[in-house]
Amino acid sequence: MRRHPPRRRDEGGRSDADRPPVVDSTYFSPAPPRILAHRGLAVEAPENTLLAFLKALSIGVTHIETDVHASFDGVAVISHDPDLRRVAGRTVRIDQLTAAELKRIDLGHGQTFATLREALEAFPDTRFNIDLKSPDVVGPAVEAILEADAADRVLVTSFNDARRKAAVQLLPGVATSASAWTFALALVGAKLGLRFLVRRALKGIQAVQVPPARYGFRIITPRVMRMLHAVPVEVHAWTINDPAEMNRLLDLGVDGLVTDRSDLATIVLRENRSPNRT
Numbered sequence: 097m098r099r100h101p102p103r104r105r106d107e108g109g110r111s112d113a114d115r116p117p118v119v120d121s122t123y124f125s126p127a128p129p130r131i132l133a134h135r136g137l138a139v140e141a142p143e144n145t146l147l148a149f150l151k152a153l154s155i156g157v158t159h160i161e162t163d164v165h166a167s168f169d170g171v172a173v174i175s176h177d178p179d180l181r182r183v184a185g186r187t188v189r190i191d192q193l194t195a196a197e198l199k200r201i202d203l204g205h206g207q208t209f210a211t212l213r214e215a216l217e218a219f220p221d222t223r224f225n226i227d228l229k230s231p232d233v234v235g236p237a238v239e240a241i242l243e244a245d246a247a248d249r250v251l252v253t254s255f256n257d258a259r260r261k262a263a264v265q266l267l268p269g270v271a272t273s274a275s276a277w278t279f280a281l282a283l284v285g286a287k288l289g290l291r292f293l294v295r296r297a298l299k300g301i302q303a304v305q306v307p308p309a310r311y312g313f314r315i316i317t318p319r320v321m322r323m324l325h326a327v328p329v330e331v332h333a334w335t336i337n338d339p340a341e342m343n344r345l346l347d348l349g350v351d352g353l354v355t356d357r358s359d360l361a362t363i364v365l366r367e368n369r370s371p372n373r374t
Contacts, residue, residue: 122249123159123223123271124302124330128351131365132161132225133358134335135176142183144174145207146218152358153222161225161334161354164212164233171195172212172236178229191232212237216244225273225305225354228254228263238266251303264300273303273332283315286323294323303330305354308345321349339364 136148137155149160163176168191180186184201198209216224224246228237241247247267254260257275264272274282278297282304285293298304304324308316316333324331332352333345342353342364355361 121251121269121271121302123251126158128330129346129365129368130159130352131157131358131361132159132332132334132352132354133157134161134354134356136160136162137358138356139359141205142203142207144176144210145203145205146210146215147205147207149215149219149222153219155359155362157358157362159223159225159352160215160219161227162215163227163229164237165190165230166233166236167195167198168192169194169196170232170236172233172240173198174210174212174215176229191230211240213240213244216240216246216250220244220246222249224250226250226252228252228256228259231256231259234259234262234266238263241267241270253305271302272300273305274298274301274329279304279306282324283320286320289319289323291323291326295327298324298327298329301327301329303332303351305332305334305352308333308336308341316345316348316350318348325349336361343368 133152135143136145137152138148141147141151144162152160162174164172165175165178167173173190173195175190177183179189180201183203190198195211201208203209212226226237228234241250247270251271251273252260252263252267253273255276257278260272260275264270278301282294282297285297306315316331321331330351332354333350334354336342336345336353336355337357339360342361345353346368353361
C-alpha cells in the first residue's frame with residue numbers, strides 16, 4: 097500500500113500546515129488529519145453519554161461529535177434523536193420532559209442523558225462538534241457554551257442554515273461548518289471549477305462535513321478537495337467506520353474522519369502517519 101507523510105501538498109506545493117487558520121479557535125488543533133468520535137465511542141457505552149465520550153478520549157481522541165435538543169424547560173440536552181424510542185424504548189420526546197426528568201432515565205451502563213453544559217465542563221480540554229438538531233435549542237446551546245467558557249473549542253453546525261447562523265451570531269468568532277444547502281452550492285462550484293462560487297458560498301465557514309458519496313453521486317473527489325482546500329476550509333468525512341475507506345479518504349487529503357469506531361480510526365491514523373509506512 098502506498099504511504100504518505102502526515103503533511104500533504106496540493107498542486108501548488110502548499111502543505112496543510114501552510115493554510116492559515118481562519119478563526120482564533122483551538123478547535124482546529126492539533127493539526128489534521130484528526131478523528132471526530134461520532135456520539136463518542138459507543139462500543140461498550142450508550143451513545144452520546146459521558147461514558148461514551150470518556151471511552152473515546154481514553155484512547156487519545158481530541159474531538160467529539162455530538163447532537164443537542166432542547167428539553168421542556170429549555171436546557172440543551174445531548175441526544176441525536178428527538179425522542180427516546182431508539183435509546184430508551186419510550187415514545188416520549190426530548191422536548192416533553194424536563195432536564196431533571198431526562199436525568200432519571202436509565203440508558204444502560206449506569207448512564208443517563210447529559211446536558212451540553214455538563215459535557216463541556218466534564219471534559220474541559222476536549223473539542224466538541226455540536227449539531228443543533230432543533231430550532232428551539234439554539235438559545236440553550238449558546239447559553240451552555242458561554243457558561244462553560246467553551247466558545248473557542250467548539251464548532252457549531254446544523255443542516256438548517258438559519259439555525260446555524262443564529263448560533264454563530266451569538267458566538268462571535270466561533271468555528272462553524274456549512275449547512276446542507278450552503279455546501280450544495282459550493283459543491284456545484286467545485287464540480288464546475290468555479291472557485292469564486294465556492295469561496296462565495298463558504299464565506300465565513302471554516303469546515304465542510306460531508307459523506308464521501310450520496311445517492312451514487314461522488315462528493316469527495318480530488319478536484320473537490322483541491323477546490324475546498326483553496327478557500328481554505330477543512331473537509332471532514334462522515335460517517336466512516338471501515339478502515340480501508342478511512343485510508344482511502346486520508347490518501348485523498350481529508351482533514352477529519354467522523355466515525356463511530358474511533359478505536360479503529362486511531363490505529364489507521366497512527367499507521368498513516370508512521371514514517372515507516374510503505
